[in-house]
Amino acid sequence: MSTPSTGGCLCGAIRYQVGAPMKNIIACHCANCRKASGAGASHNILLKTADLSFTAGTPKRYVDTADSGNALYRFFCADCGSSIYSQRSTMPEMLVLKAGSLDDASGLTIGMHIWTDSALPWMHRDPAVDQHPKNRPPPKA
Ligand SMILES: [Zn+2]
Ligand SMILES: [Zn+2]
Numbered sequence: 001m002s003t004p005s006t007g008g009c010l011c012g013a014i015r016y017q018v019g020a021p022m023k024n025i026i027a028c029h030c031a032n033c034r035k036a037s038g039a040g041a042s043h044n045i046l047l048k049t050a051d052l053s054f055t056a057g058t059p060k061r062y063v064d065t066a067d068s069g070n071a072l073y074r075f076f077c078a079d080c081g082s083s084i085y086s087q088r089s090t091m092p093e094m095l096v097l098k099a100g101s102l103d104d105a106s107g108l109t110i111g112m113h114i115w116t117d118s119a120l121p122w123m124h125r126d127p128a129v130d131q132h133p134k135n136r137p138p139p140k141a
Helices: 031-037
Strands: 005-008 015-018 023-026 042-048 052-056 060-065 072-076 083-089 092-099 108-114 128-131
Touching: 031 042, 031 060, 031 072, 031 083, 042 083
Parallel strands: 023 108, 108 128
Antiparallel strands: 005 015, 015 052, 023 042, 042 092, 060 072, 072 083, 083 092
């Protein structure tokens, strides 16, 4: 994949670029991610907030509550509803980009599964990949 990578929402109102090489995907199987994505799990890429820049539009923010009780911000396109990224209120310097919003996510691989306690039985998980029943330890910025 080339750097910077580009992506955006379904309708095209939101466009962004990622100015850094991307790490492995973290697949989140929590119930809130399922609801927010409309899918069996959410596929997230941890990024520094400074590495994501918007070239069109501004995502709308929904304030969700994380398992910790802290606010978790979920950003999406107000026109078409596509999920773009989410961010812990306690860690504004980092965010997780929704891998499906990238124009080309084909070069990425899943490096970790989290909240597997609530994973759906029909969601395939490679047993060779790290599995965490609940959240992972906080990432280092
Ligand atoms: Zn849109
Ligand atoms: Zn989740």
